[in-house]
Amino acid sequence: MLRxxxxxxxxxxxxxxPSSHEKALQLSRFVEAFEAxxxxxxxxxxxxxxxxxxxxxxxRKLMIDAVRLTDIVLADMLEVDPHELASSRTLRFxxxxxxxxxxxxxxxxGSDATVAWSITGRPKNDERGVFEGYIGSGSxxxxxxxxxxxxxxxxxxxxxxxxxxRERMRGTLENLLFTRQSGFLPTALxxxxxxxxxxxxxxxxxxxxxxxxxxxxxRLQRVIGYGGVVGRLGGDEFQVIIANDTVRAGVEAxxxxxxxxxxxxxxxxxxxxxIGCSIGIAIAPEHGQLVEELVRNxxxxxxxxxxxxxxxxxxxxxxxxxxxxxxxxxxxxxxxxLSNDELHVVYQPVVSTMSERIVGYEALVRWQHTRRGVISxxxxxxxxxxxxxxxxxxxxxxxxxxxxxxxxxxxxxxxxNVSPIQFTNPKFPALVANALSVASLDxxxxxxxxxxxxxxxxxxxxxxxFKALKNLGVRLALDDFGTGYSALGYLKNAPFDKIKIDxxxxxxxxxxxxxxxxxxxAIVTLATTFGMETTAEGVEHQDEIAFVRDLGCSHxxxxxxxxxxxxxxxxxxxxGYGDPAEAIxxxxxxxxxxxxxxxxxxxxGGAREEIVIRNVSSGGxxxxxxxxxxxxxxxxxxxxxxxxxxxxxxxxxxxxxxxxICFRDNAG
Numbered sequence: 001m002l003r004x005x006x007x008x009x010x011x012x013x014x015x016x017x018p019s020s021h022e023k024a025l026q027l028s029r030f031v032e033a034f035e036a037x038x039x040x041x042x043x044x045x046x047x048x049x050x051x052x053x054x055x056x057x058x059x060r061k062l063m064i065d066a067v068r069l070t071d072i073v074l075a076d077m078l079e080v081d082p083h084e085l086a087s088s089r090t091l092r093f094x095x096x097x098x099x100x101x102x103x104x105x106x107x108x109x110g111s112d113a114t115v116a117w118s119i120t121g122r123p124k125n126d127e128r129g130v131f132e133g134y135i136g137s138g139s140x141x142x143x144x145x146x147x148x149x150x151x152x153x154x155x156x157x158x159x160x161x162x163x164x165x166r167e168r169m170r171g172t173l174e175n176l177l178f179t180r181q182s183g184f185l186p187t188a189l190x191x192x193x194x195x196x197x198x199x200x201x202x203x204x205x206x207x208x209x210x211x212x213x214x215x216x217x218x219r220l221q222r223v224i225g226y227g228g229v230v231g232r233l234g235g236d237e238f239q240v241i242i243a244n245d246t247v248r249a250g251v252e253a254x255x256x257x258x259x260x261x262x263x264x265x266x267x268x269x270x271x272x273x274x275i276g277c278s279i280g281i282a283i284a285p286e287h288g289q290l291v292e293e294l295v296r297n298x299x300x301x302x303x304x305x306x307x308x309x310x311x312x313x314x315x316x317x318x319x320x321x322x323x324x325x326x327x328x329x330x331x332x333x334x335x336x337x338l339s340n341d342e343l344h345v346v347y348q349p350v351v352s353t354m355s356e357r358i359v360g361y362e363a364l365v366r367w368q369h370t371r372r373g374v375i376s377x378x379x380x381x382x383x384x385x386x387x388x389x390x391x392x393x394x395x396x397x398x399x400x401x402x403x404x405x406x407x408x409x410x411x412x413x414x415x416x417n418v419s420p421i422q423f424t425n426p427k428f429p430a431l432v433a434n435a436l437s438v439a440s441l442d443x444x445x446x447x448x449x450x451x452x453x454x455x456x457x458x459x460x461x462x463x464x465x466f467k468a469l470k471n472l473g474v475r476l477a478l479d480d481f482g483t484g485y486s487a488l489g490y491l492k493n494a495p496f497d498k499i500k501i502d503x504x505x506x507x508x509x510x511x512x513x514x515x516x517x518x519x520x521x522a523i524v525t526l527a528t529t530f531g532m533e534t535t536a537e538g539v540e541h542q543d544e545i546a547f548v549r550d551l552g553c554s555h556x557x558x559x560x561x562x563x564x565x566x567x568x569x570x571x572x573x574x575x576g577y578g579d580p581a582e583a584i585x586x587x588x589x590x591x592x593x594x595x596x597x598x599x600x601x602x603x604x605g606g607a608r609e610e611i612v613i614r615n616v617s618s619g620g621x622x623x624x625x626x627x628x629x630x631x632x633x634x635x636x637x638x639x640x641x642x643x644x645x646x647x648x649x650x651x652x653x654x655x656x657x658x659x660x661i662c663f664r665d666n667a668g
Contacts, residue, residue: 040140043119046133049073049095058138061115062108074134081105081116098123098131105141116141160210161217164231169239172229173291176243177284185243187284188251191298192220192258194236195276195310204271211268212275219261223254248283255279255313263311278305279313287316300324331387333369334380338396342368345400346564349573349581350415350535350557353549356580358573360413360447362557363401364564365393385421394422399435402446404567406439409577415447415477423454424461429468436472443473449500451479463493470495477535481523491530499527501553503538510547517551524552542587560585602626603638613639620649620662628659637661 034040041055051069054062059069062077075092094101100122107116121136156168164172176187194216201209213236220230220238228242240258242251262277280302288294297316303324305314337343347361367375384390398416405414422428436443448469454462469476477498478491491499501523509516520536527534536548539558548556561581562573598613602623611623621639628635632651639647639661649661 041138042136043074043121043138044124044133044135045074045095046070047131049075049092049133051077052133055138058117077109078106078117078119079109081107095121095134116145118144158217158232161214161232163217163221163238164229166231166233169229169231169233169241170291173241173294176241177289177291177294185245186247187241187243187294188247189282189284189294189298190240190242190251190255190258191280191295191302192238192240192262193278193302193306194238194262195278195306197236197275200273200275204268204273208268208271208273212266212273215266215268216262216275219264220258223258223261251281251283252313252315255281259311259313276311278302278310280305280316281313282316297321327383330375330380330383331389334367334384334387334389337367337369338393340370342370343393343396344368344566345397345404346566347401347404347414347570348557348564349561350413350555351561351581353545353553353556357578358412358561358581359555360415361405361570362415362449362564363397363404363417365397366564381419385419390419390421391425394419395431395435398432399438402435402439402441404570405445406441407567407571408574410442410445412574412577413445413447413475415449417449417479420451420453423450423465426461428465429472432469432474433472436474444475447475447477447498449477449479452481455494466495480537491526496530496532498533498535498555499523500535500537500557503558506536506538506544506548506558507540509551510541510544517547520548520551520553528552540585542583542585545583598641601640602628603640604628604632604635608640611639614658618663620652620660621647622658622660624658626657626659628654630654632659636664 031042035042035055035057041058042053043051043055043058044053046052051064051072051074054064054069054074059065064072064077075090075095078091080089080091091104091106094104100120102120103118104120105116105118117138118141119136119138121134124132124135126132156165156171157163158165173187173189176185197209197212200212213232216238217230217232220240224230224240224242227244228240231239231241233239242254258279259277262275266273266275280298280300282288282294282298282301284294287297297320300320301314301316304320305312308314344366346364346366348364349358350360350362351357352359365377365381367377367380369375381390384393394417401414401416405412408414418428425431432446432448436446466476475497476495477500478494478496479500480502481499501520505516505519505523507516508514509520524534533554534552535555535557536551536553537557539545539548539556539560542560545556545560560583562584565573595615596613598616600611600613600623601608602611609626611625614622614624616622623639628651633654635651637649637651639649641647648664650664652660652662654660
């Protein structure tokens with residue numbers, strides 16, 4: 001066909017119609033233009049496979065004299081690329097079949113494959129159907145291979161950092177685990193999560209966040225070097241795969257090196273940025289032999305590392321899987337707890353230190369599981385937050401507390417805890433307004449308790465939420481003050497009515513030499529300056545009542561005035577509304593006691609007997625196994641510890657083989 005086209009153009013066209021000649025000329029130009037472009041070319045052979053026509057630039061690459069084409073057999077010049085074709089069929093075989101073939105990868109005979117083409121051919125026959133040879137085309141594979149390499153790079157590389165992406169990391173791990181099953185190298189999988197990265201994005205913008213991720217990637221590559229593969233899974237999540245004989249012994253040290261490297265300050269656009277890194281570690285085959293299993297266990301280890309305080313690494317153990325299973329079961333049960341009427345609200349009294357009367361109650365949610373019994377809020381509230389259930393539970397508690405409070409005397413308030421998730425919901429003020437309206441409760445009788453964590457991602461929404469809630473007329477209290485991210489600056493702007501001093505500062509404050517009393521006094525002074533009330537949480541002993549009053553606290557909350565009770569008990573307690581609250585519990589605070597099981601001797605008037613110490617504090621001990629009776633109360637004794645220590649004390653109580661001993665100051 002190619003020869004025919006050129007012949008039509010070059011021969012005397014006196015017998016041809018103008019349209020036939022023009023058509024042939026046009027076809028010739030198309031061929032020349034296509035060949036000149038360089039990526040495609042044409043070829044033609046006779047019945048013996050000798051070249052009749054071959055594009056000029058291919059002749060040059062094959063170093064063929066275009067004048068001597070008819071002396072050259074095409075199959076002698078080209079061979080099938082063995083790297084591209086799994087079968088052993090040669091080009092000569094394809095052409096001997098006198099059948100069409102497509103996209104056969106070939107190269108110059110004996111070459112190093114630097115020049116590669118893909119050729120397609122079809123047989124040509126005369127008018128009688130006699131085979132006359134082949135006519136076909138070819139294309140350069142170099143560009144195609146470069147394009148495929150670029151596509152592969154894009155498909156398996158992270159566009160931002162240039163690291164391996166999730167797909168490539170999975171493929172690498174699959175290959176290593178498959179090889180490992182044949183008895184090769186142990187493989188460690190490290191999952192990394194950046195701490196405080198979201199705050200960088202929120203405050204400095206995503207462009208700065210992207211530059212930070214690039215620098216983190218560079219640091220990871222420097223630490224890992226050629227010892228492993230580093231990848232980015234997306235967001236601020238990275239992954240490292242290491243396979244060698246020393247991985248078990250060195251993976252924790254390597255993880256610590258990563259944490260140190262990532263935690264060093266970054267300088268980006270004039271900003272000095274400091275972040276952290278948490279790492280979960282799983283090692284094959286101990287922690288899994290399949291990709292899904294190993295990734296899951298590394299993820300559980302990462303969760304444990306972050307739960308322990310971030311900036312740490314954690315190696316997977318079976319207890320993590322047991323805990324994850326338990327949490328998943330708890331989440332499933334928690335989804336049905338409200339509809340099954342398993343949740344209920346209890347109320348703990350808040351008492352004024354001046355009048356010693358109950359002025360309010362804090363609403364607390366409790367879970368009475370149908371099979372497992374009482375489940376602590378400290379256990380199920382984090383699960384509810386992670387599972388996205390806290391908003392529904394929080395709304396139910398809020399509406400229940402407001403409804404119950406509406407049935408209390410007008411001077412009694414109710415305090416309800418607000419989770420950070422609830423606080424960031426723009427619809428939360430409308431929800432509160434609706435609950436107050438439904439119950440016809442004065443907004444001033446509702447106190448919303450908010451923790452310091454709401455200030456972590458302060459982007460203007462926090463101020464707007466405070467303003468919206470205060471416009472409703474409700475009170476706001478800062479809960480657990482001093483245990484979170486205390487920054488005194490926000491107290492200047494946040495419209496709090498009360499600061500709740502965390503019980504960790506209250507407990508032990510009355511003991512001589514304890515610095516908590518000074519901390520409480522400082523908090524009270526600060527609150528008073530801003531016109532805020534103060535509630536001391538966790539007060540348990542009667543002598544602490546006067547103590548916190550003297551420190552300036554305006555309110556007390558704790559077991560000293562009763563444990564949280566259901567609304568029925570609250571209504572009964574409020575039947576004598578206006579009477580002083582009754583203090584219960586121990587009258588005198590005791591130093592913290594440590595539970596022990598320690599053998600010792602009791603010396604009473606020279607008579608010795610073996611005893612067991614069950615708990616001990618700086619002020620005394622509880623013993624058992626003695627022959628003491630109630631008649632021995634106030635008797636002086638000596639306790640001889642096996643280490644040779646002797647403590648002098650006095651018997652304070654005796655009950656069924658147990659006794660309380662108060663140490664004397666001059667004990668030796």
